Amino acid sequence: GPLNEKQSEFMRHICSASGNMNELVHNLLELPKMDIGPIAKQETVDMNDLAAEVKDEFQPKAEAKGQVLQLRKAGDQAKVQGYPLQLQQAIRNLVDNAIKYTPEGGLITLSLEARNHQVSIKVQDSGPGIPPEDLPFIFDRFYRVDNADTKNIEGNGLGLAIAKSIIEQHGGEVSILSEPGKGSSFTCTIPLARVTEHPNADTNLSIQSNSDLP
Secondary structure, eight states: OOOOHHHHHHHHHHHHHHHHHHHHHHHHHHHHHHHHOOOSOOEEEEHHHHHHHHHHHHHHHHHHTTOEEEEEOOSSOOEEEEOHHHHHHHHHHHHHHHHHHSOTTOEEEEEEEEETTEEEEEEEOOSOOOOTTTGGGTTSTTOOOOSTTTTTOOOOSOHHHHHHHHHHHTTOEEEEEEOTTSOEEEEEEEEOEEEEEOTTOSSOEEEEEGGGOO
């Protein structure tokens, strides 16, 4: 039969706890992969397409909080050499983190830009921001900001650490700009793939990362 108010509240707590445990298990399973390193073959990955997939995945979650999740693709090609599932996981973690820490009615922007032989992927939120004393540790495993703004936000402190490890495995870097009360902006930069011709062939093309070029 229908649930009464108390039963509905219990169900909401159960669903929330289940989601948190699922996230924790998933992240714990990802950690050994980060330590061992990729074993699959690299592919050419279109970061515009990958970002669009992540945006579509998280759109319902943002809408449930009355948030606006917007995507700005790179105007030029934004292809890299890498592991699509891992790159997707890195962006997923950053977008999920932004939604989690942005209050209801806030704005999250996922934007890409290709220039200077690299693609930048930026995730900007309108959350509470991060205190300066916490910034040096924000990518450490299991580290979480502990203050009045975050005490009721569930998390395990692994998402950002995993994202940073993935980006670095692709020859990239992760940086953060944040100020209390003004939100946070996470930026990942990855070398663009370059199309080069083989020396003795007119039609054969290969994709090569700029990080592998002299």
